[in-house]
Amino acid sequence: MRTSPPKERADAARNRAVVLEAAAALFREHGVDAVSMDAIAAAAGVGKGTLFRRFGDKAGLAVALLDEQERTLQEAILFGPAPLGPGKPGDDPTPRERLHAFVAAYLDYLLAHLPLVHMSETASPGARYRIAAYRFWHRHVSLLLSDRDDPQADAHTLLAALAAEHVQAATGDLGETRVRRAALTLANALML
Amino acid sequence: MRTSPPKERADAARNRAVVLEAAAALFREHGVDAVSMDAIAAAAGVGKGTLFRRFGDKAGLAVALLDEQERTLQEAILFGPAPLGPGKPGDDPTPRERLHAFVAAYLDYLLAHLPLVHMSETASPGARYRIAAYRFWHRHVSLLLSDRDDPQADAHTLLAALAAEHVQAATGDLGETRVRRAALTLANALML
DNA sequence: GGACGTTACCGGACCACGGTCCGCTTCCAC
DNA sequence: GTGGAAGCGGACCGTGGTCCGGTAACGTCC
Numbered sequence: 001m002r003t004s005p006p007k008e009r010a011d012a013a014r015n016r017a018v019v020l021e022a023a024a025a026l027f028r029e030h031g032v033d034a035v036s037m038d039a040i041a042a043a044a045g046v047g048k049g050t051l052f053r054r055f056g057d058k059a060g061l062a063v064a065l066l067d068e069q070e071r072t073l074q075e076a077i078l079f080g081p082a083p084l085g086p087g088k089p090g091d092d093p094t095p096r097e098r099l100h101a102f103v104a105a106y107l108d109y110l111l112a113h114l115p116l117v118h119m120s121e122t123a124s125p126g127a128r129y130r131i132a133a134y135r136f137w138h139r140h141v142s143l144l145l146s147d148r149d150d151p152q153a154d155a156h157t158l159l160a161a162l163a164a165e166h167v168q169a170a171t172g173d174l175g176e177t178r179v180r181r182a183a184l185t186l187a188n189a190l191m192l
Numbered sequence: 193m194r195t196s197p198p199k200e201r202a203d204a205a206r207n208r209a210v211v212l213e214a215a216a217a218l219f220r221e222h223g224v225d226a227v228s229m230d231a232i233a234a235a236a237g238v239g240k241g242t243l244f245r246r247f248g249d250k251a252g253l254a255v256a257l258l259d260e261q262e263r264t265l266q267e268a269i270l271f272g273p274a275p276l277g278p279g280k281p282g283d284d285p286t287p288r289e290r291l292h293a294f295v296a297a298y299l300d301y302l303l304a305h306l307p308l309v310h311m312s313e314t315a316s317p318g319a320r321y322r323i324a325a326y327r328f329w330h331r332h333v334s335l336l337l338s339d340r341d342d343p344q345a346d347a348h349t350l351l352a353a354l355a356a357e358h359v360q361a362a363t364g365d366l367g368e369t370r371v372r373r374a375a376l377t378l379a380n381a382l383m384l
Numbered sequence: 385g386g387a388c389g390t391t392a393c394c395g396g397a398c399c400a401c402g403g404t405c406c407g408c409t410t411c412c413a414c
Numbered sequence: 415g416t417g418g419a420a421g422c423g424g425a426c427c428g429t430g431g432t433c434c435g436g437t438a439a440c441g442t443c444c
Contacts, residue, residue, distance in 0.1 A: 009411060009420060033317075036401060047423025052403060054421095118317075123402090125225075125314060129361035153374035156362045160352045169321035170348045182345035189381035201392060201439060229430060239395030244431060315430090 019044045032115040059123030095144045096191045103187045118164035211236045224307035251315030287336045288383045310356035
């Protein structure tokens with residue numbers, strides 16, 4: 001919620017909002033993959049340079065669009081009720097319960113925004129592992145797996161099965177239900 | 193080894209060979225990512241159209257370059273000695289042993305050719321899951337997991353952890369040793 | 385063996401896209 | 415009002431990928 005230090009100029013803030021709205025509308029209308037950055041810039045009445053300076057690249061734009069929902073999920077994990085969050089003193093969920101809840105909630109989020117998340121993860125090579133969100137999920141899962149020999153490595157393993165690319169392909173092959181079950185199976189298998 | 197049915201024209205065969213050689217040389221020299229399709233075409237003394245018609249896209253070119261080594265591994269799996277292959281009657285390896293051997297052998301192959309495999313999997317969205325090789329690995333792993341509730345889904349899970357993109361990022365974060373261990377851990381965890 | 389029609393194949397001009405660059409404009413603090 | 419910096423926009427670049435008029439290889443028929 002910090003707004004003070006860098007101080008954003010008025011026209012900049014206005015443009016950011018206009019761009020995000022235009023992008024959201026175009027994505028809804030034509031599908032994420034069919035919309036070019038040129039088109040977004042044109043629809044927003046803004047130069048292409050502006051667009052790239054503010055969002056870095058196409059993945060950055062996707063991240064910005066997902067930001068709100070992503071933060072909601074992250075806050076539920078950090079401060080929300082059990083089993084997804086830590087809960088209030090007294091109803092402490094087990095790590096297994098929390099991991100299950102995380103996988104289920106993350107898949108809800110992912111499947112609801114698959115094309116956008118996919119774009120945020122694949123627009124540039126290695127994008128997925130650079131964005132802040134990945135580090136957040138990884139940290140959270142690592143903590144829940146802290147009884148294992150190498151929690152960080154196992155957390156990467158779990159998250160590999162939640163990659164947009166993988167979930168998209170597996171869903172096409174097996175359907176959503178089996179993919180969800182498989183992810184929960186994995187979570188189980190990794191809890192000793 | 194079939195050569196008869198489609199009958200490839202002489203110049204076509206010569207061009208294919210020239211292109212593959214040129215590509216291999218350029219990749220060795222400058223690294224896979226730094227070499228454009230234009231450069232390959234020019235180095236091979238061939239038009240760009242030729243290149244794309246024969247290999248489809250950049251991923252196809254990578255697949256062609258990997259073809260030999262990939263086939264070696266596949267044949268070892270199908271017909272080779274235990275524990276990677278089925279072995280001769282009498283020394284039947286358990287599925288667990290075979291799965292371990294597969295993961296180890298696949299990681300050898302993958303890490304030896306990471307940039308090329310990465311290109312073959314990410315050049316176009318969803319490429320990884322379309323190429324024949326993926327279906328082969330998936331089928332093999334499914335068979336080894338046939339005691340599980342949903343072998344196909346679990347096979348996808350295992351292969352997600354062997355995706356070039358994931359292994360590349362995880363290796364950068366944790367180092368090769370821990371990534372290898374994590375993959376074997378996963379194989380273990382999925383064997384009931 | 386040589387001319388011929390068919391057809392697979394070739395090559396490079398062409399396109400759309402993501403991304404960069406830099407001279408000009410606009411905003412803001414003083 | 416003014417100086418300077420943050421921001422703007424669109425021309426520009428290199429890339430992966432497509433298209434199509436031309437070319438050369440091959441089977442065939444004399």
